[in-house]
Amino acid sequence: MRKDKPSRTAYKVGVNIVSLGSKPGMEKILPAGIVEATEKILVAAGAASETVVRVARSQWAVSLYEWFDWMMPGQFEAFAHRKAFCEHQVREVIRAGAGQVLVLGAGYDTLGWRLAPEFPGVDFFEIDHPATAVRKAKGVAALGGRDNLYLIGEDLGQRKMVDVLEAHRKWDKSAATVIVAEGLLMYLSAAAVRDLFLQAAAITGPGSRIVFTYTATGADGRPDAGKWTGLVLWILKSSREPWLSSIRPEELPGFLAETGWTYLPETQGTGRHGVEYFGVATR
Ligand SMILES: C[S@@+](CC[C@H](N)C(=O)[O-])C[C@H]1O[C@@H](n2cnc3c(N)ncnc32)[C@H](O)[C@@H]1O
Known part of the structure; x- marks a missing residue:
């Protein structure tokens, strides 16, 4: 992962x-307001120009993304399902009494920014690499910050999540918490992923949930991105954001048990979407 950009x-x-x-058809799947909020954050953060957003909205862009599905079948639509799955889980656990939401590797995700005013009694935290977090923070500030949304710039490969959060004045390690690790785990080493789940258990209270997406390990031991795995892995490596880890879905319950979590396989939406799998666990 490049650190400077x-x-x-x-x-x-x-x-x-x-x-x-x-x-x-995607309006039935995507969480309400997510598209408009994402457009705003991308532009306000300086991550994308108005022109890029206008082009992204066009049918031409939709067709292009659909065409690219030859390389990662189903992955375009899978992003809509991924956002819906994570937000559904977050809302459900908040309804059940969670007082904190932590989005790891948040990127330009808008869940915290959209939900913070709706749930003023819940604290929303995001952690991302400093280069991305600083840019996101600029966008959030321009759009109007939220009193209960805290953006933290840290490289989780360099500093432990436990240390980052224990040092935060608002973090409550005894609170029921929802942690979202969406599109993140594959960018961390297997050891870092194990450590992340152990730390997540150590900094959250009973009734917490972790919602995550992951790539499955293929027969050759590499992360499985389908028929064009070699090409996909090469592209990711060339863009200096390589996939570093994966897990066999059948090994997931055991892995979660070892790291302090209980897999919830019956949860609606878990399983394969595009080249990713969605999972959720509780403690
Ligand atoms: C594929 S993007 C996903 C963004 C967001 N979760 C989403 O789905 O919209 C992966 C994110 O993980 C972050 N990330 C990767 N490695 C990280 C690390 N070691 N520490 C903090 N963030 C990291 C990247 O900066 C990036 O924002």
Whole structure:
């Protein structure tokens, strides 16, 4: 992961969400308000120009993304399902009494920014690499910050999440918390992923949930992105955001148990979407 520049993959997810807003049928899947909020954050952060956003909204861009599905089948629409899955989980756990939401590797995700005013009694935290977090913070400030949204710039490969959050004046490690790790785990080493789940258990109270997406390990031991895995992995490596880890879905329950979590396999939406899998666990 390059340290000096804002994340390209976070930018791509944001632009994808804008394009999905123009794809017929996606309005039934995408969370309400996400497309407009993503457009605003991308522009206010200086991550994308008004022109890029206008082009992303066009049917031409939708067709282009659909065409690219030859390389990662189903991945374009999967971003809509991913956002819907994570937000549904967050809302459900807030309804059940969670007092904190933590979005890891947040990129230009707008969940915290949209939900913070709706749930003033809940504290929303985001952590991302400093280069991306600083840019996002600029956008959030320009659009109007939220009193209960805290953006933290840290490289989780350099500093432990436990240390980052324990040093934060608002973090309550005994509170029921929802942690979202969307499109993040594959960019961390296997050891860092294990450590992240262990730390997540250590900094959250009973009733917490972790919502995550991951890539499955293929028969050859590499992260499986389908038929064109070699090409996909090469592109990601060339853009200096390589996928570093994956797990076999059948090994997930055991991995979660070892790290202090209980897998919730029956949860609606878990399983494969595009080249990713969605998962959720509780403690
Ligand atoms: C594919 S993007 C996903 C962004 C967002 N979760 C979404 O789905 O819209 C991956 C994000 O993880 C962040 N990230 C990757 N490695 C990280 C690390 N070591 N520490 C903090 N953030 C990291 C990147 O900066 C980027 O914003």
